[in-house]
Amino acid sequence: MASDDRWLIRDARIVALTTPADPEPVDLLIERGRVTRIASRLEAPGARRLAADGRWLIPGLWxxxxxMAQWAQTRGRVDLSATRSPAEVLERVAAALPTWAAAVVIGFGYRSAGWSTQPTVSQLDAITGDRPVVLVSGDAHNGWLNSAALSLLGVAARDEVLDEAQWFPVWARLGELARDPAGEHTAYAxxxxxxxxxxxxxxxxxxxxxxxxxxxxxxxxxxxxxxxxxxxxxxxxxxxxxxxxxxxxxxxxxxxxxxxxxxxxxxxxxxxxxxxxxxxxxxxxxxxxxxxxxxxxxxxxxxxxxxxxxxxxxxxxxxxxxxxxxxxxxxxxxxxxxxxxxxxxxxxxxxxxxxxxxxxxxxxxxxxxxxxxxxxxxxxxxxxxxxxxxxxxxxxxxxxxxxxxxxxxxxxxxxxxxxxxxxxxxxxxxxxxxxxxxxxxxxxxxxxxxxxLGSLADLVLLDRNPLQAQHALExxxxxxxxxxxxxxxxxxxxxxAVVTMVGGRITHAEPCLDLH
Incomplete structure (x- = not known):
C-alpha cells in the first residue's frame, strides 16, 4: 500500500479539535505520507491536486x-436482531432454512437478557434436524447451537446455550465451517x-x-x-x-x-x-x-x-x-x-x-x-x-x-x-x-x-462541518x-466521507471530486 508521492489539497477548512485551526480555507501539501506545508495559497508543480472547494478536513477516524472477521461475515448471516423471544428466533431460522445455500447456517443478533424463558438446544433441533445451525448473540458472549453443530465442532451434547469460557473457543472456530476463501475475501474487501x-x-x-x-x-x-x-x-x-x-x-x-x-x-x-x-x-x-x-x-x-x-x-x-x-x-x-x-x-x-x-x-x-x-x-x-x-x-x-x-x-x-x-x-x-x-x-x-503541519496524512474530507451544531454552553x-x-x-x-486518505493514498473518493 504505497502512498502517492505528493498531493496538493486546495481550499480545505480545517476543523479545530483539541488545537486551534485557521477558520479560512487553506491549501495543504502532502508529501511522503505527511502534511508538509499549509498556507492560504500554495503552488506545488508536479503534485496531484484535490479540489476541496471549501469542504471540512479532519484527521482520519479510528x-x-x-x-473484523465477524463483522465482515455478519451480512451473510441470518439477521436475528430485534427478536423478543426464542420463538421469534426460531421463526426466522425456519424461514431462512429453505433458501440458505451454505451447509452450515449461522445467525447473529438475538439478545436474551429480557426473555422470560431461555433457549434450548432441543428447541433448535426440532426445526433444523441434522443441518448444523449456529446462532450468535448480539453481544457475542453466548451461542445457541443445535446438536448437529455441537457435534461438528466437537462439543459435548447439552441442552443449554454456550457462554463465556465455553463459547469463545467455539466462536473463534466459526471460520472453519464450510470455508469459502473467495467469499471471505469478498466479504473483507x-x-x-x-x-x-x-x-x-x-x-x-x-x-x-x-x-x-x-x-x-x-x-x-x-x-x-x-x-x-x-x-x-x-x-x-x-x-x-x-x-x-x-x-x-x-x-x-x-x-x-x-x-x-x-x-x-x-x-x-x-x-x-x-x-x-x-x-x-x-x-x-x-x-x-x-x-x-x-x-x-x-x-x-x-x-x-x-x-x-x-x-x-x-x-x-x-x-x-x-x-x-x-x-x-x-x-x-x-x-x-x-x-x-x-x-x-x-x-x-x-x-x-x-x-x-x-x-x-x-x-x-x-x-x-x-x-x-x-x-x-x-x-x-x-x-x-x-x-x-x-x-x-x-x-x-x-x-x-x-x-x-x-x-x-x-x-x-x-x-x-x-x-x-x-x-x-x-x-x-x-x-x-x-x-x-x-x-x-x-x-x-x-x-x-x-x-x-507535520500531521500524518490520514485525512477525511467532509461535506459539512461536524461541529456546526456544537452548542455554546459549557x-x-x-x-x-x-x-x-x-x-x-x-x-x-x-x-x-467525501474523501478518505491513508498515508497520502486515497482509499475512498466520491465521484463528484475533482482529482487530477
Missing part, C-alpha cells in the same frame, strides 16, 4: 475495538471499502484467531486500505512472543500499515448474558453477580508477562467488580493499556484509571441497545453506566469504537450516541454524561487533534440543552 467510505483509516482488530498471518494474507491480496492494530489473546500469546513482536511493531508484508496491538483479556462477561461481574447481584437473581473469567492473581501474572515483553494490555471489563479487578492487576503488574467497554464503573475507580493512565476504550452505541435491560437488571446503578463525561472530566482518556458486529462499524453512530444518549424521542439517558461533538470527534481520531450544562444535542447527533449520524 475504531478502537472491532472483531466489502467491509474495508465500507469502512473507508465512513472515514475510517484504522482499526484495532480484537478477533480471537491468530491475526498476524491472517492480515499478512489480506494485505498480500490487496485488502490494504486500513491501518490495523492486531490484538492477541492468551492462547496465541506464545506465537506472538516467539515472533518477538511488541505493541507497535510493524508486521512484515504490510508496508507498516499493520502493527502488533495489545494482549486482549476478557475478564468478565456481558450484561445481556447476565455474566458481567458486578459488586452487587443482578436484580432478578440475588445469587448472581456475574462471571469472573480470570482470577486477579492469574490476570496479574498474565499482565506481568505481557508488560515484560513490551505488550500493552486491553482488559475487557463490563461489570464494576471486573473493572476493579483489572485495575488491581494493572497496578500490581505495571502494565499499560486500556479497559475495554468500562460500562458499569465504581466512581472511585475513575480516579484510579486516570492516575494509572489507563484508556477507557468505550462503545457509546451500546448504550442505545442496553438502556432497557440496564434498568431491568441494574436498576440501582444506572447512574454509573457509560459515564463518559465523568471519566473525561477526571482525566481519563477516551477512545471510541463499535465492538462490531455488536454495533455497526460506524464511527458517526458512536459519536452521535455519545453526544445525544437516545436513539429516539425519549430524553437522553443520563444526559449529564454526554460528550460535546468536539469531544466525541477527538476521541475518534486516535489522539491526532486538528490537522496541522459541557457540564449538557443536561440543559437536549435539543442542541439532538441536532448535533442528527448531523453526525448523517455524515460520511
Amino acid at each position: 475504531d478502537q475495538h472491532v472483531h 466489502d467491509a474495508v471499502r465500507d469502512a473507508a467510505g465512513r472515514g475510517i483509516v484504522g482499526i484495532t482488530d480484537m478477533e480471537l484467531a491468530d491475526g498476524v498471518p491472517a492480515w499478512q494474507e489480506r494485505f498480500a491480496s490487496g485488502i490494504d486500505q486500513l491501518r490495523v492494530r492486531i490484538a492477541t489473546y492468551e492462547d496465541t500469546l506464545d506465537r506472538v512472543l516467539a515472533r518477538g513482536l511488541r505493541t507497535g511493531d510493524p508486521i512484515a508484508g504490510t508496508a507498516g500499515r499493520a502493527v502488533m496491538g495489545p494482549l486482549k483479556v476478557i475478564t468478565d462477561g456481558s450484561l445481556n448474558t447476565r455474566t458481567a461481574y458486578c459488586c452487587q447481584p443482578y436484580a432478578d437473581d440475588p445469587s448472581n453477580r456475574g462471571t469472573l473469567n480470570i482470577s486477579g492473581a492469574q490476570l496479574t501474572d498474565l499482565m506481568t508477562q505481557a508488560h515484560a515483553h513490551g505488550l500493552r494490555v486491553a482488559a475487557h471489563a463490563i461489570g464494576d467488580a471486573a473493572l476493579t479487578s483489572a485495575l488491581d492487576a494493572f497496578t500490581a503488574s505495571g502494565a499499560h493499556g486500556s479497559i475495554e467497554h468500562a460500562q458499569l464503573v465504581a466512581l472511585a475507580d475513575v480516579r484510579r484509571m486516570a492516575d494509572l493512565g489507563i484508556i477507557a476504550s468505550v462503545q457509546p452505541a451500546h448504550l442505545l441497545d442496553d438502556r432497557e435491560v440496564t434498568h431491568a437488571l441494574w436498576p440501582d446503578r444506572t447512574h454509573r453506566c457509560f459515564i463518559l463525561r465523568t471519566m473525561l472530566r477526571q482525566g481519563v482518556q477516551l477512545a471510541l469504537g463499535s465492538d462490531a458486529p455488536v454495533a455497526p462499524l460506524d464511527p458517526w453512530l458512536a459519536m452521535a450516541a455519545a453526544v445525544h444518549r437516545s436513539p429516539d424521542a425519549r430524553e437522553p439517558w443520563n444526559a449529564a454524561e454526554s460528550l460535546t461533538p468536539a469531544e466525541a470527534l477527538a476521541a475518534s481520531t486516535d489522539g491526532a487533534g486538528a490537522v496541522a 459541557p457540564q450544562d449538557v443536561h440543559e440543552r437536549q435539543d442542541d444535542s439532538a441536532a448535533a447527533a442528527a448531523l453526525l449520524r448523517g455524515l460520511d
